[in-house]
Amino acid sequence: MASVSPISVSDNYDVVVVGSGAAGGQAAYTLAMEGARVLMIEAGRKYDPVSETPMFQTNDTAPLRGAGTPDKYFGFHDATVGGGWIVPGEPYTNASDEEGRQFTWWRARMLGGRTNHWGRIALRNGPYDFKPCSRDGLGFDWPISYEDVAPYYDKVEMLIGVFGSNNGLENTPDSPDGVLLPPPRARIGELLARQRGRGLGIPVIPIHRAVLTRMLDHRAIPPRLHPGNAKAQRILSEDMQGRAACFWATPCGRGCSIRANYQSTTVHLPPALATGNLDILANAMAREVYLDTKGRAAGVTYIDKTTGQEHRASARAVVLAAGACETVRLLLNSKSGRFPNGLANSSGLVGRYIMDTVGAEWGGHVPLLESLPPHNEDGAGGGHVYVPWWLYREQKRGRLGFARGYHVEFGTGKMMPGAEGPYLPDAGGTTSFGSRLKEDARRYYGSYVSFTGRGEMIPNRDSFCEIDPTVVDKWGIPVLRFHWKWSEHEIKQAAHMQRTFADWIEAMGGTNTKAPDPDGRRAIHAGGAIIHEVGGTIMGNSPSNSVTNPWSQAWDVANLFVADGGVFASNADKNPTLTIMALAWRTADRVLDEMRRGNI
Amino acid sequence: MNTPDPMRIDRRVAIKWMLTASAGAVFASRPAFGVPAAEAPAGAPAKPPDGYGLDPDLLRAYKPGDLWPLTFSAAQRRQVAALCDVVIPADSRSPSASAVGVTDFIDEFVSAPYPDNVRDGKKILEGLAWLDAESARRYGAVFAEAAGPQRASLCEDISRDDPGRPGLKPAADFFRLFRNLVAGGFYTTPEGMRDIGYEGNVPLARFDGPPPGLVERLGLTDEVKW
Numbered sequence: 001m002a003s004v005s006p007i008s009v010s011d012n013y014d015v016v017v018v019g020s021g022a023a024g025g026q027a028a029y030t031l032a033m034e035g036a037r038v039l040m041i042e043a044g045r046k047y048d049p050v051s052e053t054p055m056f057q058t059n060d061t062a063p064l065r066g067a068g069t070p071d072k073y074f075g076f077h078d079a080t081v082g083g084g085w086i087v088p089g090e091p092y093t094n095a096s097d098e099e100g101r102q103f104t105w106w107r108a109r110m111l112g113g114r115t116n117h118w119g120r121i122a123l124r125n126g127p128y129d130f131k132p133c134s135r136d137g138l139g140f141d142w143p144i145s146y147e148d149v150a151p152y153y154d155k156v157e158m159l160i161g162v163f164g165s166n167n168g169l170e171n172t173p174d175s176p177d178g179v180l181l182p183p184p185r186a187r188i189g190e191l192l193a194r195q196r197g198r199g200l201g202i203p204v205i206p207i208h209r210a211v212l213t214r215m216l217d218h219r220a221i222p223p224r225l226h227p228g229n230a231k232a233q234r235i236l237s238e239d240m241q242g243r244a245a246c247f248w249a250t251p252c253g254r255g256c257s258i259r260a261n262y263q264s265t266t267v268h269l270p271p272a273l274a275t276g277n278l279d280i281l282a283n284a285m286a287r288e289v290y291l292d293t294k295g296r297a298a299g300v301t302y303i304d305k306t307t308g309q310e311h312r313a314s315a316r317a318v319v320l321a322a323g324a325c326e327t328v329r330l331l332l333n334s335k336s337g338r339f340p341n342g343l344a345n346s347s348g349l350v351g352r353y354i355m356d357t358v359g360a361e362w363g364g365h366v367p368l369l370e371s372l373p374p375h376n377e378d379g380a381g382g383g384h385v386y387v388p389w390w391l392y393r394e395q396k397r398g399r400l401g402f403a404r405g406y407h408v409e410f411g412t413g414k415m416m417p418g419a420e421g422p423y424l425p426d427a428g429g430t431t432s433f434g435s436r437l438k439e440d441a442r443r444y445y446g447s448y449v450s451f452t453g454r455g456e457m458i459p460n461r462d463s464f465c466e467i468d469p470t471v472v473d474k475w476g477i478p479v480l481r482f483h484w485k486w487s488e489h490e491i492k493q494a495a496h497m498q499r500t501f502a503d504w505i506e507a508m509g510g511t512n513t514k515a516p517d518p519d520g521r522r523a524i525h526a527g528g529a530i531i532h533e534v535g536g537t538i539m540g541n542s543p544s545n546s547v548t549n550p551w552s553q554a555w556d557v558a559n560l561f562v563a564d565g566g567v568f569a570s571n572a573d574k575n576p577t578l579t580i581m582a583l584a585w586r587t588a589d590r591v592l593d594e595m596r597r598g599n600i
Numbered sequence: 601m602n603t604p605d606p607m608r609i610d611r612r613v614a615i616k617w618m619l620t621a622s623a624g625a626v627f628a629s630r631p632a633f634g635v636p637a638a639e640a641p642a643g644a645p646a647k648p649p650d651g652y653g654l655d656p657d658l659l660r661a662y663k664p665g666d667l668w669p670l671t672f673s674a675a676q677r678r679q680v681a682a683l684c685d686v687v688i689p690a691d692s693r694s695p696s697a698s699a700v701g702v703t704d705f706i707d708e709f710v711s712a713p714y715p716d717n718v719r720d721g722k723k724i725l726e727g728l729a730w731l732d733a734e735s736a737r738r739y740g741a742v743f744a745e746a747a748g749p750q751r752a753s754l755c756e757d758i759s760r761d762d763p764g765r766p767g768l769k770p771a772a773d774f775f776r777l778f779r780n781l782v783a784g785g786f787y788t789t790p791e792g793m794r795d796i797g798y799e800g801n802v803p804l805a806r807f808d809g810p811p812p813g814l815v816e817r818l819g820l821t822d823e824v825k826w
Contacts (some may be wrong), residue, residue: 054658057659057792061661061662062662063666064705064708065784065788069651070651071652071654071714072654072656077658081654081658083654084654088656184809185822186809187809188809188815188818188820189812191815191818192820195819195821245808247803248798248803337625371812374797374798374822375799375811376799376807380807380809414796414798415800416800417784417793417796419784419788420780421784422782422796424783430760431759432759433686433688433759434687434689434778435689436754437783438693438694438795441796
């Protein structure tokens with residue numbers, strides 16, 4: 001790995017990329033493969049999934065049986081290292097202590113960022129999702145359309161490998177033939193949910209996840225991704241042959257040492273490094289973007305976390321891919337005489353319109369799934385099926401009482417037992433024990449079905465972040481202060497999720513242990529909790545209503561780009577990662593174009 | 601003769617239990633969940649306590665006691681092992697909980713530095729103290745020395761919330777917590793996973809979905825365009 005230290009950082013980079021996750025990984029990949037010299041700055045440590053991923057480790061060999069702790073919130077074997085809800089020495093604040101007005105911020109401080117542990121759910125935004133305001137008058141339209149992004153979705157899906165199927169459903173785009181990998185067979189609980197969902201009008205189809213159900217076509221794909229670029233084709237072809245197909249074991253959240261799923265560290269960075277065009281500087285906390293005398297971005301000031309020393313890295317262009325909120329922080333902390341309110345902020349919109357995903361869950365016990373013959377249901381890790389939003393017509397007729405939709409993810413099957421223990425219904429309020437416990441554990445294992453709703457949040461004036469006037473982190477860098485408020489749309493949507501899921505459990509012949517709460521305020525997760533935060537540097541068609549232009553290029557600074565989810569003008573129910581990567585590729589193309597044309 | 605209520609909890613234990621419950625409430629809002637230090641509930645730690653940290657070795661196989669000292673006395677170990685085996689006894693398919701190291705896991709859990717462990721660990725220690733006192737009062741022997749049927753009978757009495765005996769609730773809460781820990785500890789072991797039929801965590805050349813016949817048996821179909 002071409003990892004560099006502050007001493008060996010060159011002064012001859014075309015682009016400095018801040019961040020190494022989905023956005024930074026994709027931007028650096030595209031730039032390096034197309035010949036640009038790139039320096040990537042990452043706040044966390046170097047991380048190598050091939051040698052560090054706990055494959056096949058069982059929970060009885062982990063502390064506390066693998067249970068989540070404040071140190072490892074998603075469980076001991078989760079891939080995240082060096083980060084979490086709390087990062088020591090790196091606080092953030094909330095402006096309000098009122099219930100429901102808190103934002104909670106997950107930060108992975110490691111090479112590859114959150115891509116190392118993410119759920120690998122890779123859904124495309126649909127045509128409606130880029131023009132939501134035109135449909136219902138709320139929020140904003142993007143300045144680009146599905147057609148602008150579709151070619152990049154195709155490319156990203158071919159590069160990272162996504163399984164799924166084309167079902168032709170409304171606002172749920174198909175991929176071109178041959179782009180998706182075949183989806184895995186559904187599990188038994190998923191088939192039951194599909195059958196019983198039909199009566200409720202709920203369509204269950206294969207989910208799209210970034211997991212290789214077979215090896216990528218290393219001959220056909222590279223020429224399609226890098227036409228006319230023999231070196232890039234050769235490097236990618238060789239790299240694709242080093243990625244094994246899924247062997248249907250070990251949860252994806254641990255990362256994958258055989259590189260069968262996508263993470264930046266196994267898919268984007270190895271070929272980018274193989275070009276010789278990428279240097280990676282880890283343990284470097286970006287502080288601000290500094291300018292040249294003409295007001296263009298000249299590079300990035302960063303703290304070497306190993307020494308506490310401040311350094312500069314210069315380049316012809318700067319790409320921010322630090323994650324939506326961290327990118328906001330960098331811009332607002334980049335104050336100068338020319339930009340007294342922070343860089344790229346002449347609109348005053350940097351930090352505005354932070355969005356997360358609406359999240360609520362529900363589950364129940366389904367007797368039909370009791371005492372089934374033991375069989376291996378690990379599969380590709382997460383759910384094999386999902387439900388795209390399906391109530392467009394009802395919503396248009398005003399029958400739902402809220403705008404925008406959600407999709408549904410599944411939890412079924414006889415998964416590896418964890419510290420929480422097997423599902424035990426404890427009939428009659430009795431805590432089962434002894435031989436009855438053993439019989440119950442056998443009978444009920446795999447009979448609990450859970451549904452996870454993930455829905456769209458509409459950007460609002462009350463959800464934003466700014467620089468806290470007094471609090472700084474351990475390097476003296478001012479921190480973010482969050483403001484948060486869900487609107488009635490999100491709150492009602494969360495209640496609708498639980499009501500729908502409870503009905504579905506009953507349609508499966510199952511039982512709900514309690515009635516769903518009609519007040520969505522109690523169902524919805526806190527802002528930030530779903531870890532889908534986007535916005536803060538939204539794109540638009542005018543410098544007065546947005547921070548970047550339709551190419552994710554700052555209106556105020558021509559050689560400054562935002563590659564992460566900050567540019568999202570809406571946050572569709574679709575998990576943002578695939579769209580982040582598609583836009584990052586598109587942004588990198590713009591950087592290359594602008595450099596070729598001599599504009600930057 | 602006026603026999604005392606066998607389920608009456610020793611008053612001192614009950615008071616301690618109440619104090620524990622109120623102390624636990626400080627941590628109930630889970631300060632780790634992204635709440636900045638400045639806004640964490642009063643009394644909560646500003647940062648996670650010393651556990652294994654944010655970057656532990658994930659490849660290593662750990663045993664209870666490797667990361668923080670275990671704290672059970674010999675008598676507590678005997679008691680916990682006895683209670684583990686009332687909760688999960690041996691049968692023809694799998695061994696008892698204590699035989700596969702669940703006693704060590706409970707000790708690890710109670711001794712861990714994290715707020716949830718501190719809170720639940722106190723409840724468990726209080727519950728264990730009550731259980732020994734109650735066993736001694738009823739049978740003239742601490743729990744580990746009581747006869748099998750006596751242990752089972754005592755557990756039976758605290759395996760449900762009895763609305764007629766509200767004073768019993770802390771004991772019932774303790775038993776549920778302890779039972780859940782034992783089940784989590786047991787079914788994560790190879791023996792426990794085998795017992796309930798977890799067949800995963802092995803590499804496969806292909807994933808075939810449900811076994812032959814099962815889809816039809818449940819009246820389902822798998823012919824959708826996948």
